[in-house]
Amino acid sequence: MADKETPLLDELEKGPWPSFVKDMKRMGEKNPAARDHLRLLEKSYEDKLVHWKHGGIVGVQGYGGGVIGRYSDMPEEFPHVREFHTFRVNQPSGWFYTTEALRKLCDVWETYGSGMTNFHGSTGDVILLGAPTENLQACFNALSENGFDLGGSGSDLRTPSACVGPARCEYACIDTLDLCHDLTMEFQDEIHRPMWPYKFKIKIAGCPNDCVAAIARSDFSIIGTWKDALKIDQDAVKEYAEAGFDIQGLVVDKCPTKALKYEGGRLELVPEDCTKCMHCINKMPKALRPGDEKGAALLIGGKATILQSAFLSWVIVPWMEMKPPYDELKDLLRRIWEWWDENGKVRERVGELIYRLGMRNFLKAVGLKPVPQMVFRPRANPYIFWWPEEVGKNG
């Protein structure tokens, strides 16, 4: 590509970090769509305007989601990106691939699309950027033959996503990889055929560190935790102290619920005060670790700003055992979807529906009891709206 063609984008190549401009130029040498895409982006920088049209409905047979329509609003000047549709490809749990699988994926994409990819999008899927309408079905068929399936898009269950969990991390309280795979297989219909008021995202974190940011980015967050007390190895605590580590200042004083005491060289926990925030474990991983009775907390309602402002998920089940076949979890999900689908307005996320109709109505509809763990500071604010019939019963 002639160097002078994209002077504004060329600026981005000058810094010390890798630049997507360099990648796109390299692909542009063999793919005209990649080249036109770069030129269209330069035009957007000049005009301070996006040159992709809003919306577009494209797809493959039998699926309502998985391919997102993109059209340029300047098709005459940029003919190779006239149609530039995006595929979402369901990622493997924890994003583990063989190099062979990656090569196949790239071969398919260079045959039918722009050759440009994004590993991975915020949903977790592999994003394949830019194919013309006439190639969509053939590309999907080739992906299928190589063992890949599409992910979710539109008003459906988005591709479930999980942290690497026990594959690489000693903190994992649940098998995030198995759970993610199991839910993906169980809810194929919900992933591929949009049927709800709006999108629904499930993300699974192995421990309260929440490396996939499930609490902020998913309508339904599954976060590994434990029920008993965290475990303390007093010999290892001594080693930290001898190495000059400030246990009092960096761990005990920073415990948000003041659940730790450090006296006479021993670190002691008051288990009922611990909220499993992971701070002390992160600071002293050799001395502290999660308890033995492991499961997950379930939270609902996380989302970015749409109808309402951004929400973090909030706890609806403080602890549930997470063992295959995960029936209790699946039943709960189905009850939640039924209530949301029956009551939700167009483009209303489940968290927004709860905000509109009230947590009390939600809990009753899905058959959950209100418990103190649902409240941010239950000891300071134990307030709960009782149903009128309960007030009579409880005096």
Next chain:
Amino acid sequence: MPEIEYKGQKIEVDEDGFIQDPSLWNEELAEYLAKTEGIEELTEDHWKVIRFLNEYYHEYGIAPMIRKLCKETGFKLKYIYELFPSGPAKGACKIAGLPKPTGCV
């Protein structure tokens, strides 16, 4: 704007093949549009979905939610995909003469 030629008449469609002027829609045009979505023959069940979508649109000015479509026709979503392999939004709405449903992805 692309056009399709149907019975000597030129009809404007958008890039996804949705007709731009819903008032031009009739049942013969629906049969023609069905072929562009790979449906050779429209059965009574197809027509049940198409007529419901068309009437709903003329009453409310929008496409119904999927749950409404399934409830009113009595068809499960899976069966609607069997009838319209490209799905209710891309397939059935297009054949029923609705403007393209806008959606955020």
